[in-house]
Amino acid sequence: MGSVGAKEVPVLLSPEGLRIDGRKLDELRPIRMQVGALHNADGSAFVEWGANKVMAAVYGPREVHPRHLQQNNKAVIQCKYNMAAFAVDERKRPGLDRRSQEISKVIGEAFESVVFAEEYPRTSIDIYIEVLQANAGTRCAGLVAASLALADAGIPMVDLLPAVAVGKIAGKIALDLRKEEDNFGDADLPIALVPQSGRLVLIQMEGHMTEEELSRALELGVQGCREIYEKMKQALRERYATGPIGGST
Amino acid sequence: MYASVLGLLSERPPVVQVIPLSGRYIPKPADTVIGTVTDVQGTFWLLDIGAPRWAPLHMTGTPWQVDVGETERFLRVGDAVVVQIESLEATGRIGVTMNGEGLGKLDGGTIVQVSPARIPRVVGRNGSMIDTIRRLTGAEVVVGQNGRVWVGGSPDAIHRVSEVLRIIEENAQHSGLTDRVESYLRSTTPTDLKGPEEPPHEHAHRDAPPRVLGSAEPDEDAVAAEDEPPEPSEPSEPSEH
Numbered sequence: 111m112g113s114v115g116a117k118e119v120p121v122l123l124s125p126e127g128l129r130i131d132g133r134k135l136d137e138l139r140p141i142r143m144q145v146g147a148l149h150n151a152d153g154s155a156f157v158e159w160g161a162n163k164v165m166a167a168v169y170g171p172r173e174v175h176p177r178h179l180q181q182n183n184k185a186v187i188q189c190k191y192n193m194a195a196f197a198v199d200e201r202k203r204p205g206l207d208r209r210s211q212e213i214s215k216v217i218g219e220a221f222e223s224v225v226f227a228e229e230y231p232r233t234s235i236d237i238y239i240e241v242l243q244a245n246a247g248t249r250c251a252g253l254v255a256a257s258l259a260l261a262d263a264g265i266p267m268v269d270l271l272p273a274v275a276v277g278k279i280a281g282k283i284a285l286d287l288r289k290e291e292d293n294f295g296d297a298d299l300p301i302a303l304v305p306q307s308g309r310l311v312l313i314q315m316e317g318h319m320t321e322e323e324l325s326r327a328l329e330l331g332v333q334g335c336r337e338i339y340e341k342m343k344q345a346l347r348e349r350y351a352t353g354p355i356g357g358s359t
Numbered sequence: 360m361y362a363s364v365l366g367l368l369s370e371r372p373p374v375v376q377v378i379p380l381s382g383r384y385i386p387k388p389a390d391t392v393i394g395t396v397t398d399v400q401g402t403f404w405l406l407d408i409g410a411p412r413w414a415p416l417h418m419t420g421t422p423w424q425v426d427v428g429e430t431e432r433f434l435r436v437g438d439a440v441v442v443q444i445e446s447l448e449a450t451g452r453i454g455v456t457m458n459g460e461g462l463g464k465l466d467g468g469t470i471v472q473v474s475p476a477r478i479p480r481v482v483g484r485n486g487s488m489i490d491t492i493r494r495l496t497g498a499e500v501v502v503g504q505n506g507r508v509w510v511g512g513s514p515d516a517i518h519r520v521s522e523v524l525r526i527i528e529e530n531a532q533h534s535g536l537t538d539r540v541e542s543y544l545r546s547t548t549p550t551d552l553k554g555p556e557e558p559p560h561e562h563a564h565r566d567a568p569p570r571v572l573g574s575a576e577p578d579e580d581a582v583a584a585e586d587e588p589p590e591p592s593e594p595s596e597p598s599e600h
Contacts, residue, residue, distance in 0.1 A: 152383060171383065171411035182450070185411075226363060231451045233411045264382020266363035306361065346365060350380050 119294050123280040129291065135284045138274070138334055143254070143345035145262050153263025155345070157255040160288055161245035166255035168263040171233035179234070184227040186234050189218030191252055193241040213249045214239075220253065220273075220302050220312040226266040235265060246292035247275045250300050253312070254338060261346055272338035273302035273312060276331040278319055283326045285334045299327050303335035384409040384475040384505040386453050390444045391461065393470060393503035399431045406442065406455065409475070409505045414453035416442060421457045439465040439509065441501055465501065468511030471521045473528050475506035480531045481524065488527070488537050495544035496520050519544065 123129060133139070139160030148154035151167035158164075174180040179188075191213040195204040217239065225235065237259070239252035250273035257271040277287040278297040292298055297317030301310050310328075319327060362368070366377040386392070386408070394406035397413055405413040416434075418425035420442075423433055434440065441462050446454035457463060473481060482489050482502055493500055498516035501509040510520045523540055530536060 153381065173413055230411050233451065261365045262381060264364050264379050268363070269361070350365070 120290050122291055122294060123282060129279070129284065129288075131288060135282055136330055136333070138286045138337060139288065141338065141341055143258060143341060145258050145345050145349035151259070151263070153259040153261070153265070155255045155258035155262060157251050157258070159247065159251040159254070160286075161243060162241070162248055162251045163243040164248060164251040164255045165240045165242060166252065166259040167238045167240075168235065168256065168259040168265065169238075170235040170263070171230035171265070172236070174232065174234040180232050183231055185225075185230040185232075187218050187222050187225060187227060187237065188234055189214045189221065189237040189239070189256070191217060191239045191241070191249070193244060193248065197241050197244040197248075213252070216312055216314065217249065217253050217256065220271060221256070221260070223309075223311045224268040224271055224304060225260065226268070229266055235260075244289075246287050246289045246298075247300070250274050250302070253302050254342060258342055258345060262349065269304050269306045270339060270342050271302050271311065272305065272335040272342060273300065274331055274334040274338060275300040276327040276334070278317065278323060278327070283319075283323055283330055285330050297323075297327075299324075299331065301328065301331045301335065303332055303339075305336060305339045308332070380476065381474070383411055386410050386414075386444045386447060387504070388444050388447060390504040391502075392442060392444060392455075392505040393465070393501065393507035393509055394440055394442055394455070394505075395470075396434050396436050396438045396440070399434065399436060401428050401430065404430060404434050406440065408442075408453070408455070408503075409472075409507065410453060412451050412453055414442075414444075414455045416440070416455050416457060420445070420455065422463070434464065439468075439470060441465060441503065441509070461501075465509050465511075468499070468509050469517050469521070471508045471510060471524050473506050473508060473524055475504065477528050477531050478502060478504055478506060480527050480536060481508065483537055488540065491537055491541050492520060492523055492544070495541065496523075519547065 120130060128134065142158040144156045146154060147156040147165065148167050151169055153168040154166060156165050171185050174186060179186050191210050193202055193210060195202050218237070221237065227235070237256045239256055241248045241252065253271055253273040260267060261270060274286055276299045277284055277291060277295050279287070279291045279295040281296070284291065287295060287298060295317070297315065297319045299315045299319070300312065302312035303310055362377040364377060364379045365381060366379040369376050369378055384392070392408045394408040394414065396404050397407045398405035403415045403417045406416055408414050418430055421433070425433055440457060442455040442457050443459050443462055444453060445456045448454070480488065483491070489500060489502060492498070496512070496516045496519045498510050498512035498520045500520060503509070508524060510517045523544065526540065526543065527536060530539070
């Protein structure tokens with residue numbers, strides 16, 4: 111993400127063990143979640159996570175388009191992740207690219223393992239994730255937003271799906287990388303957790319880690335996911351505590 | 360044990376259930392629903408009733424004498440109809456019929472979408488709410504269990520009804536809603552209404568006299584007579600646990 115290269119490598123970890131933005135190694139960036147941000151979707155959510163801004167909308171279960179994708183025994187889950195042209199410093203060429211296709215695929219598959227798709231045969235559940243501003247960890251922010259949007263759309267699921275990226279910066283395992291840490295760090299490991307069962311439904315890695323580092327990273331990631339899980343439940347409670355269903359936002 | 364959907368926990372031993380707070384309309388047999396035609400085939404029409412699937416309305420399920428291939432003479436894409444859910448199949452197919460009292464094609468008017476979960480409030484106990492709305496606005500109102508409300512009549516009446524529906528939806532968890540709606544409708548006569556939300560034009564019609572707007576606010580002192588048990592205002596338990 112962004113341009114590596116000419117730029118000078120920043121000091122990722124201070125002698126006191128603090129990161130660029132003053133966080134400790136196991137600390138998340140500030141997160142704000144708003145459920146039901148869009149009117150015309152069946153469910154929606156907006157997530158601000160550090161400098162990331164991600165909007166998610168869910169439609170369905172509804173008729174499948176194109177028809178040939180229809181499955182007779184369950185709903186198909188179609189996920190589309192897209193990054194806006196203005197989401198990064200250098201204008202991103204708009205539209206589908208390899209990266210967004212990959213992310214759409216892994217997020218869609220993560221949800222296939224938690225959504226009770228058998229309850230709605232021959233239908234489609236469509237998830238749209240739009241990244242408005244990016245600062246590393248957008249697939250995790252997108253997953254969290256989409257998960258809230260699915261809950262808001264009343265779609266039956268095993269659990270919500272919190273997600274977070276763990277990484278290695280200056281030789282140390284750190285939770286929730288920001289852009290500089292992602293660009294100049296040694297490794298990046300996004301995960302998504304089913305908190306109830308402790309199962310991981312998304313795990314990818316870029317860079318290198320030793321076996322011990324990997325287990326430490328997974329441990330830290332699961333801990334981060336549990337923290338995010340609590341925030342997600344809180345966001346859903348806030349939405350329905352006073353607010354109306356489908357009312358003006 | 361956990362809930363699979365976002366909802367309110369209701370514990371009435373021996374029954375424990377989760378009442379969903381959101382979600383699409385899930386069809387139930389004998390429900391009266393409002394649909395729009397999305398596709399026309401030789402012997403049937405496909406209706407969007409807001410459910411997960413489109414519902415086929417077969418030509419024999421209508422009060423008309425329809426010949427094969429003549430379906431489009433009766434209903435075209437975009438037309439609105441009132442139908443009843445007749446059958447639900449394991450495949451998810453929803454069978455509907457137009458044979459029955461109060462069923463048929465809807466001409467003119469407007470369809471207002473409210474959450475299907477709010478329909479009981481729109482109707483009120485024994486239809487008290489809907490009767491009040493009809494009486495005080497003079498509008499024709501057809502309520503579909505799928506959350507669609509068809510309103511016919513003068514533009515003023517239609518506007519007032521959609522305003523009222525919005526109030527009901529936003530305040531569904533409060534008690535005394537029928538009284539509140541009644542006082543709202545009594546405090547606004549058709550001419551008082553400001554029309555569909557328009558942004559103020561700063562430079563337009565400088566010599567035109569200022570427009571007097573009637574009080575569009577509902578009476579705050581409306582007595583909260585328990586006409587219906589209010590919905591719990593707070594989710595007792597979070598959704599996914």
